[in-house]
Amino acid sequence: AQTVTQSQPEMSVQEAETVTLSCTYDTSESNYYLFWYKQPPSRQMILVIRQEAYKQQNATENRFSVNFQKAAKSFSLKISDSQLGDTAMYFCALEYGNKLVFGAGTILRVKS
């Protein structure tokens, strides 16, 4: 079975600081995709960043970067220079068999 675990239900960070959200997963597939999605209070799901499992280089999108450790099945998200607009629920997701499996989510609050 494919599972995704986010062990931090809630986190807070001061504006302009850096925060890291944790995600671990389990899969028997050798190639797969991993995603981080953001769901702000509007509840619109927004793709933050994605990673192909066969690529060793960590993905980066502006202030967002990941630390992908394939052997450890870990996929953490680092947000640098946090902004108030980053306040949202963040979901880690694993794609397998053309389906997405989501973690439980982490509520991130950015404080001014």
Added chain:
Amino acid sequence: GAVVSQHPSRVICKSGTSVKIECRSLDFQATTMFWYRQFPKKSLMLMATSNEGSKATYEQGVEKDKFLINHASLTLSTLTVTSAHPEDSSFYICSVQRTGGFDGYTFGSGTRLTVV
């Protein structure tokens, strides 16, 4: 990127009635669409995979007769909640997958269903 329109954004219906939610892919043809259910501050739970021109594939535990899915064209999938009850109240989200999973999935803006 892909644009997905979901309608209505919120609906209130009486217990025992049926409600239809539409999910449209506006800028590309989608052979596969997905329907999720989300409770407040919880994760998205996949309900079913909607396949154009064929029957939907439901996840274990999802009642096929209660949640009817129709994917009659490459740009439209509908979810009908039949004989709705208060426990069906939830946030329903559709998503569309572009050909090639690496592009990820684009989500509709969701529908908040309240059954009274």
